[in-house]
Amino acid sequence: MKYEEISQETLCKIKSIVGEKNVITDSDMIQPYSHDEVTDPAYHHMPEVVAYAESAQQTADLVKLANERHFPVVPRGAGTGLACGAVPIYGGLVLSLEKMNKILEINEDALYAVVEPGVRTSDLQAAAEAKGLFYAGDPCSGDSCFIGGNIATNAGGNRAVKYGTTRHQVYAIEIVSPTGTIMNLGARLQKQSTGYCLDQLVIGSEGTLGIITQATVKLLPKPQFTLDLLAVFHSVEDAIGVVNKVIRAGIMPTCVEFMDNITIRSVERYLNEKLQGSEEGNYLIIQVEGINEEDLDDKAVTLDEICTENGSSSVLVADSEKIWRARKSFAEAVRAESLIVCKEDVVAPVDKEPQLLHEILLLAKKYNLITRIASHAGDGNIHLNIIKNEELSYEVWDKNVKDMQQELYKTIYALGGRLSGEHGIGYKRKHLMEEFTDPNELEWMKAIKKTLDPNNILNPGKIFDIE
Ligand SMILES: Cc1cc2nc3c(=O)[nH]c(=O)nc-3n(C[C@H](O)[C@H](O)[C@H](O)COP(=O)(O)OP(=O)(O)OC[C@H]3O[C@@H](n4cnc5c(N)ncnc54)[C@H](O)[C@@H]3O)c2cc1C
Known part of the structure; x- marks a missing residue:
């Protein structure tokens, strides 16, 4: 892709x-x-x-200038992405939204908030909580990522099993289009059937179809009673197999998170603290909400029965602060072990997740690869981190990872899964997107991009290439 360099004259325009x-x-x-x-x-x-x-307005003026002078514009939130979506692969302009960081309104009666894109996710959560309310979006990076980035990637996180991903929290967005028009998409409505759902098209488009400059998001009354249970399992498949049984028993958990034992040990080393039940096996962390203490007790009894019947060696009431610190330290613990790591974010139907996990472990063994695994088990999303083995050269490790990926993705698509559950495709996975996506589906995606962004200005080279 050929773009114009940003000249001194264009730089002066940007400054103006x-x-x-x-x-x-x-x-x-x-x-x-x-x-x-x-x-x-x-x-x-x-x-x-x-x-x-x-x-x-400034965002729109910059995008118009980029179309006139033909340089790429890459929108950027907090830069916590894991798919290189905010990386300017063709140079050009990185447009940071970090200064647009105001919570413009919290409406306690109608239960919504209006925010700028640079609002930190945890700041919105805290502002809602201060009013006895609740913003359900909860990526593990919430202390650093921004709402704009969450919307652009359709971030998931721990509570997606009950509340859905970021797209389910959004009523409406204001965007700057790829040609520089300010537009409002979506509306603060519980339902509508009024033409194409363009807000949802832009949500999750990773900054390729619009720059989010404002969002109206849903708030809920804060759940008053919550309980975190920790069930420990010898078998990885038994642990994951619990998810659908819990839902079939009529309990809709808020979170169901999985960590395999080797990952728990890694987090223990990173935090330098002993974690509950770490010597016994693999973790399933289940969070439930209740209308009162009695309701929570009933749910805990049912969950204990289901987990025990499914092979759990112990079901404990978790130390909530400690267990969530451990789960949320997964990425840092892996990083402390090695900076050379391949992070996969695969997703499968929940009922196929035990089979997928089984296949992943077999493949890791076949290719002599070291894995660390945590999963948003409640929604079938597995974070597989493959760390470089010290005894393998980089070249051999890299080849083994690529060979494993080929087999892994064939398995995932055969199971009805997809490449990414929440991190997105960005630049990092676009070759896999090209290889594994249905060609008709990919053709529609490219046609949409070409129509809305005729000069290919907005975050080019992400998700797929335009020929
Ligand atoms: C420790 C750790 C834990 C994580 N846990 C989770 C998790 O639980 N769930 C999850 O989904 N992700 C998780 N992530 C990934 C990441 O935090 C999310 O993808 C997050 O939504 C990115 O937000 P950001 O503001 O950092 O965006 P960036 O990284 O800056 O950008 C991400 C993408 O969004 C685009 N973008 C950013 N802002 C805008 C905007 N205003 N308008 C248009 N496009 C924009 C960028 O161009 C890029 O393509 C984690 C990352 C880390 C490091």
Whole structure:
């Protein structure tokens, strides 16, 4: 893909749109914008310019300029992505939304919030909680990622099993289109059947179809009674197999998270603390809500019975703070073990998850690869981290990973699964997207992109390439 370099004259125009203080070109200062949380330098690319937008109008003016001068624009939230979606692979302009970070309204009666895209997810959660309310989106990176990034990636997280992913929390978005028009998509309605659902098309499009400049999101009354149970299983498949049985028993859990034993040990080393039941096996963390203590007790009894019948050696009331700190430290614990790691984010139908996990472990053995596994088990999403073995050269390890991926993705698609449950495709997985997606489906996606972004300005080279 050929783009124009950002000339001094274009740079002056950019400065006149957002103000001198909101533009950086110094290589040390723009370096952090050359990557997201993917540590492999092969995926890092420097932008030519970084600009901070302070309004939708500034964003629109920059995108119009980019169309006139033909340089790429890469929207960026907090840069916590795991698919290189915010990496400027063709240089150009990284447009950071971090200064658009205001919560504009929290409406306690009608249960919604209006936010700018640079609001940190945990700040929205805290602001809702301060009013006795609840924002259900809860990615594990919530302390650092932004709502705009969550919407752009359709972030999932721990509570998706009950409340859905980010797209289910959003009523409406204001966007800047790829040609620089400010548009409002969606509406604060419980239902509508009024033409194409364009808000949902943009949500999860990873910054390729629009820049989110504002969002109206749903709030709920805060659940008053919650309980975290920890069930420990010798068998990985038995642990995962519990999920559908719990739902069939009439209990809709808020979270069902899985960690295999080797991963629990890794987190223990990272946190330097002993975790409950870590010597016994694999974890299933189940969170449920109740209308009162009695209701919670009843649910705990049923869950205990189901887990025990399914092979759990112990079902404990978890130390909530400790168990969630452990689960949320998964990524950091892996990073502390190795910076050379391949992170997979595969998703399968929940009932096929035990089979998928079984296949993953067999493949890891076949290719002599070290894995760390945590999963949003309640929604079939497995985070498989493959760490470089010390005894393998990088070349051999890399080849083994690629060979394993080929077999893994064939298995996943045969089971009715997909490449990514929540992290997205970005730049990192686009070759796999091309290889494994139904060609008709891919053709529609490309046709949409070409129509809405005729100059291929907005986050080019992500999800797929346009020929
Ligand atoms: C420790 C850790 C734990 C994580 N846990 C989870 C998890 O539980 N669930 C989950 O889903 N993800 C998780 N992630 C991945 C990541 O945090 C999410 O993808 C998050 O939604 C990214 O938000 P961000 O603001 O950092 O976006 P960025 O990384 O900056 O960008 C991500 C993508 O969104 C686009 N984008 C960003 N802002 C906008 C905008 N305003 N308009 C249009 N496009 C935009 C970018 O171009 C890019 O394609 C985790 C990451 C880490 C490091």
